[in-house]
Amino acid sequence: MGDTRGHGDGNGDTGDERVAAVRTGADPLHVPVMLDRIVELLAPALQRPGSVLVDGTLGLGGHAEALMNACPDARLVGVDRDTTALERSAARLAPHADRVHLVHAVYSEIPRALDEAGATDAAAVLLDLGVSSPQLDETDRGFAYAHEAPLDMRMDRTQTLTASEIVNTYPVAELTRVLRTYGEERFASRVARAIERRRSQGPIESTRELAELVREAIPAATRRTGGHPAKRTFQGLRIEVNAELSILERTLPAALSRLAVAGRIAVLSYHSLEDRLTKKAFAALATDTTPPDLPVPLPDRQPELRLLTRGAELPTDEENERNPRAQSARLRAAERVRPTRQ
Numbered sequence: 001m002g003d004t005r006g007h008g009d010g011n012g013d014t015g016d017e018r019v020a021a022v023r024t025g026a027d028p029l030h031v032p033v034m035l036d037r038i039v040e041l042l043a044p045a046l047q048r049p050g051s052v053l054v055d056g057t058l059g060l061g062g063h064a065e066a067l068m069n070a071c072p073d074a075r076l077v078g079v080d081r082d083t084t085a086l087e088r089s090a091a092r093l094a095p096h097a098d099r100v101h102l103v104h105a106v107y108s109e110i111p112r113a114l115d116e117a118g119a120t121d122a123a124a125v126l127l128d129l130g131v132s133s134p135q136l137d138e139t140d141r142g143f144a145y146a147h148e149a150p151l152d153m154r155m156d157r158t159q160t161l162t163a164s165e166i167v168n169t170y171p172v173a174e175l176t177r178v179l180r181t182y183g184e185e186r187f188a189s190r191v192a193r194a195i196e197r198r199r200s201q202g203p204i205e206s207t208r209e210l211a212e213l214v215r216e217a218i219p220a221a222t223r224r225t226g227g228h229p230a231k232r233t234f235q236g237l238r239i240e241v242n243a244e245l246s247i248l249e250r251t252l253p254a255a256l257s258r259l260a261v262a263g264r265i266a267v268l269s270y271h272s273l274e275d276r277l278t279k280k281a282f283a284a285l286a287t288d289t290t291p292p293d294l295p296v297p298l299p300d301r302q303p304e305l306r307l308l309t310r311g312a313e314l315p316t317d318e319e320n321e322r323n324p325r326a327q328s329a330r331l332r333a334a335e336r337v338r339p340t341r342q
Helices: 015-024 035-046 062-070 083-092 094-099 107-116 133-137 163-169 172-181 188-199 207-217 231-242 244-257 272-285 317-322
Strands: 052-055 075-080 100-104 122-128 259-269 305-307 330-336
Touching: 035 062, 035 122, 035 259, 035 330, 052 062, 052 107, 062 075, 062 083, 062 094, 062 122, 075 083, 075 094, 075 107, 083 094, 083 100, 094 100, 100 107, 107 122, 107 244, 122 244, 163 172, 163 188, 163 231, 172 188, 172 231, 188 207, 207 231, 231 244, 244 259, 244 272, 259 272, 272 305, 272 330
Parallel strands: 052 075, 052 122, 075 100, 122 259
Antiparallel strands: 259 330, 305 330
């Protein structure tokens, strides 16, 4: 989420400079995904003085910073469920502090965030979904299978549900559902049964322990392709811990309901489940719903949205080389062309 999907190549910073950059949210190794395209799509809607940009997944604020620089008359309502991200983005956005209102909230609460900021509607909305680079890189968060850490995976560390609770207490059938549906893991039942056998001997407590268990549960022939065998299991657990898909299902209609006429929305997804929900939500409002047996279109059934992207746009090959974490990104954008249907 936010702006922190990938790493660049670095620029020779000293260790102290790197630490300082991380603390302020200005780490040059964290590169916003499809930044130029996001600015190109959203900036035209933010030219009117006082127009509001909602960044529902603020992260380190890289996308927001670029849009604030490009649109000096716009205001930002920045939302994130991760308090660490809000602290870092506040430092990064300090030059624009008089135009910035930050809210600790889940992105489905965009209407509340707008109300708190005294804004009626949004001229632009950005959602950069999934897990951010700082969450991956801070090993104690437990998102990455490559590091030894507690099984946590909470984006919002004020919530109670953790990956450890899921791994150690979910029934096998429920665990299988999570891994198959959210992790898109072909061998979900095998992994779930392996987890059940291991946890009967004592709780599974660390990311390394779980990653090794999953590796052993996956057939040997499959392990040799497609990256680390545990990546799908970790994705499924992360989505379950953070209720990412159910929140996105609520977020899209909530955000679209507060999008002004001529306002624009852009959504960056990182796996097919997110992209499918976004495609469905946009398509529903970009369609003429006049009953097919009527001879003329009904004015109140005309499309509310105009699609700005042809399908899902992908990062360029150049960006993928520069920023490996951009490789799975899918971008969809739309513009509101008429008021919301009553």
